[in-house]
Amino acid sequence: MPRPADQPRSPVTPDDLDEIVALAVAALGEVPEAAWDGRAGTLEWDCWETVEHIADDLFAYAAQLGPRKPPLTSYVPFEAERRHSGGPANTIRADKAAGVAGLLQVLESCGGLMSAIARSVPAQARGFHPDGVSDAEGFTAMSIVETAVHMHDLATGLGLRWQPPAGPCARVLARLFPGAPSDTDPWDTLLWATGRGELPGRPRLTQWRWYGEPQG
Template identity: 55%
Template sequence: MADSLVDSGDVHSVVEQAVAALRSVGEQDWQVPAGGLDWSCWETVEHVADDLFAYAGQLAADRPPTDEYVPWGYRRSRPGAPALTVHVDPEHGTAGLLRALEAAGGLLAAVVRVSPADRRGYHPFGVSDASGFAAMGIVEVVAHLHDVAGTLKFPWSPDPDVCARVLGRLFPDAPAGHEPWPTLLWATGRAELPGHPRQEKWRWYA
């Protein structure tokens, strides 16, 4: 059904909420690890911006590749850091990083909005349509904001309706009968659910 799709408006609203939440802690030290990750809070948010940019790129061509990623050049800022195409100039501080996140979210939302229904792009978890890339981008935002919020201590609880539609699009085997946001945290290996221990390995189905 059309109203069950994840769309460009969802991408925009989730990124907007994320930017507002991160802006509230912009003066804190973002060079500390994000939650249980080996990446710093800065690197984690930079990774999210990079994913949104990359997902937009996977769909942007008239005939997107369905067998490999668009060959952007990736590099790491240090051993163990995420491999990124998008690197934000640290001289611009967290305000600049958030500007890059907002811009990358806008790119993905715009590409999702104009992509024909039959357009498909590559992802290693499955060749996907625009709604799938919108859902994947949202997972990157909400899950990694949870990681960052665990360190920088700000409230983070995304729209349960969006979470429910993301679960339906990417995690069809997620257990029923639980609230959408805790279920999405379980599906991404970040929390337990009653009767369901925390997952050590997880994936989505694009």
């Protein structure tokens, strides 16, 4: 069932993001070089560019809160480029000459940027996102979703085991998916809420969104 409106929730924190990114980097560090050209689960992207996409999202979310007066109606206008039809439109890329270690350093660096921004901006800071003008907690939660669920895509494509801890998943659900059930496994529920899994007695989602606006 959804969380009752009068029930307090635990906030999503930069420590949560640090934990998820660290677990992702550790898991991906076990992947051999030859595996990175394969597709990331059901995505049209290969595994390398999926990691770039995660890093790009973390960078972009940090950027939305970076200006002294963050934009409330648009993204900060960094140039983004698709390198092939159907590929992710990224600002952030990893130099392939640096290998997988370099790719994972890019991911870790962008995660660190997002965490640092979330820790440093004032509580009243707001930035644009198409699913709701959001605050530092909201962008931190979005960063966790992007990392955790795309790691699920990567794990499917790479044959990895990936299951992030329940605590951050539950806090993200309460922050971004207030209508999601709270009496089911948090990771299974996050996969369901993002159209990647099923929950008993509930239809699989073919469309989904999160709610970025700050909550009381």
